[in-house]
Amino acid sequence: MTLIWLDHPVLWHSPRIPSGYNSTAMTPEEFALIRTRWHNWYTADWDYARTTVYFFCAGIVLFALVNLLFQLGQRTRAAGVLRKVSLYRKVVAAWRTLGSRQIYVSAVNYYSPPLSAVTIVAALVAFFASLTFAVRPYLWPNMAMGHSPPIATRSGWISIAILPFLLVLATKVNLIGMVTGVSHEKLQVYHRWTAWIMYITSLIHAFPFIVQCIRDGEMATNWSTTSWYWTGVAALVPQTWLVFMSWGPIRNRYYETFKKLHFIASAIFVSALFIHCNFTLTSWDYFWASAALYGFSWFARYGRTLVNGLNSDASFEALPDNMVKVTIPTKLKWRPGQHFFVRFLDLGIHAASSHPFTVASLAGSDPKDNGSGVIEMYARVHGGITTRLRAVAKQGSLKTSRVLLDGPYGGVEANFQVYDRVLLLGGGSGVTFVVPLLLDIIRRSKSGESTCRRVYLVWAVRTSDALSWFNSVLSEAVKGAPEGVSVSVTYYVTDLAALIDDGASTETKSETSTGTDDIIAKHSGRPDLPCIVREFCADPGTVAIATCGPSSFNLDVGTAVSECEFDIVRGKSQCSEIYFHGESYRSVREYPSGTAMLTPNVVGERR
Known part of the structure; x- marks a missing residue:
């Protein structure tokens, strides 16, 4: 065993000159086979690793073009009502039908990603399964053809080529997000699934070697x-930890511990895999690419934190209903719906990690335009950092902390100002995501930058106390809406005890509103979200919908939007276009009927 477990001299690439073959021990057909494409060990990196890279790059380019067309459409959209539905819009509506639909499995309380994401993941699985299993043979019929089983060779190269994309x-x-217009948190589903695909191809790579060595009695000698062999196991153990500990229930319950151990296990995995590859052919090229791409992101992120200020x-x-408001004076700019990662430097151990929070205010310096010049964030207390924040807020002296701001990130890809009508739906503190969208539409309407003529905001909360978070802000927004723009707000108070006493009835009872000309209404009970969505999309024109709430809240909204999109595809809708954007957070518990309470596990703080 050589120093640092690498062959010497250490090279950038290993040679491609075939060696060690005994052609006399093979038939002419066997000797010819090992030199053909897809079977040649000395070109396997070109055949399989490059093919993997080309596949990922083709997908990224495709969705980058889709994003480009979408952004051009946003900029060139003609003002007024679009009554004619073109073939292009029907194709868009068909894809958005999948993008807004989810599947809920009640037996395990599982909410799937949007079906559009499921479709993309299915395409990934199908491609890599074909690339792994389409070429035969899987094992050499003659050991003189090589000691590396063909299926192990190809799956190993596929695994290595996935690594840079997995890390990005x-x-x-996120460089992929930059060109496709998809925010980093929505790309996490593909990060997790590419991790699983890489894990499976790694197992397919490892098992044939193990079986072959045990069969030939060479395992102890080779080890x-x-x-x-041992570096392969050293890489496979932390990889196993990474994929299984990333399973949703474990990740969410022990998130802070998971996050720290995830980085440690990742470092061990990549280091062991680097040594395992031992500069075979072009294997290390993928590590240099991974280091460059991940390094760029790391330096860009912490560089931006420094630029944001220290x-x-x-x-x-x-605040009432077990909430905490965080206020940070700043000159930074952000778009409605974006979030920052905040590091609280004066809160002891919590300074070691940053936490994502959605900004509930608008960027700007003129209070008359709803630009407060401060970052306002809201979080429900639920252990960890949120418990510490509330403790500090209740102290008689120290109620501040120095912070580092990393961001902004995320937001809505579409420009809501160019749609005829906008529907905003918030469950619990999900309102922190949609309120800035409302304020931005009103502000831009005053300056003539918006063609939107109707905005409807629905906010569902568990108790009436929660309304104090934004009641005054929403009242002033409704009163300050310019002429020609219809703005209305409806509150739903879903008090759990009252609902159980009433047999979990969904019936609502209106209460008289004052001071807003009856354009702010208040109801008790749960909102009929599908009905609200269908009615809002029934009229001609273009519609934008944004929702943020517990998973069940967004499921109801997304399902209704999907049905309305499908009506556009079938030509049975007067509405010509529906844009849908959904944000979610974890919910604490479920009603007996299966409809989630509008009280998330960590409200206002994003995962």
Whole structure:
């Protein structure tokens, strides 16, 4: 075993000159086979690793073009009502039918990603399964043809080529997201699934070697005399930990511990895999690419944190219904719906990690335009950092902390100003995502930048106390709407005890509103979200819908939107276009009927 477990001299690439073959021990057909494409060990990196890279790049380019067409359409959209539905819009509506639909499995309380994401993941699985199993033979019929089983060779190269994309999909400053218009948190589903695909191809790579060595009685000798076997196990163990500990229930319950151990296990995995590859052919090229791409994201993220400033201070305020408000004066700019990762430097151990929070205010400096010049964030207390924030907020003296701001990230890809009508739906503190969208539409309407003529916001909360978070803001927004823009707000108070006493009835009871000309209404009970969506999409024109709430809340909204999109495809809708954007967070518990309470596990803080 050589120093640092690498062959010497250490090279960038290993030679491609075939060696060690005994042509006399093979038939002419066997000798010819090992030199053909897809079977040649010395070109396997070109055949399989490059094919994997080309496949990923083709997909990224495709969705980059789709994003380009979408952005051009946003900029060139003609003002007024679009009554004619073109073939292009029907194709878009068909894809959005999948993009807004989810599947809920009640037996395990599982909410699937949007069916559009499921379709993409299915395409990934189908491609890599074909690339792995389409070429035969899987094992050499004659050991003289090589000691590396063909299926192990190809699956190993596929695994290596997946690595750069796997790491990029995990980053905050996400290069794939930049060109496709998809925010980093929505790419996490592809990060997790590419991790599973890479894990499966790694197992397919490992098992044939193990079986072959045990069959030939060479396992003990190979383990003690070469680095290939034990370094492969050293990489496979942390990889197994990574994929299984990333399973949703485990990840969500022990998130802070998971996050720290995830980085440690990832470092061990990549290091062991680097040694295992031992500069075979072009294997290390994929590590250099991974280091460059991940390094760019890392430096960009922390560089932006430095540019954002090191002297920001946050103040904390305890609010009703077990909430905390975080206020940070700043000159930074952000778009409605975006979020920052906040590191609280004066809160002890919590300074070691940053936490994502949606910004509930608008960027700007003129209070008359709803630009407060401060970042306002809201979080429900639920252990960890949120418990610490509330404790600080209740202290008699210290109620501030120095913070570092990383961001902004995310937001809505579409320009809501160019749609005829906008529907905003918030469950619990999900309202922190949709309120800035409402304020931005009103502000731009005053300056003539918006063609939107109707905005309807629905906010469902568990208790009436929660309404105090934004009641005054929404009232002033409704009163300040310019002439020609219809703005209305409806509150739903879903008090759990009252609903159980009433047999979990969905019937609502209106209460008289004052001071807003009856354009702010208040009801008790749960909102009929599908009915609200269908009625809002019934009229001619274009519609934008944004929702943020627990998974069940968004499921109801997305299902209704999907049905309306399908009506456009079938030509049975007067509405010509529907744009849908959904944000979600984890919910604490379920009603007996299966409809989630509008009280998330961590409200206002994003995962």
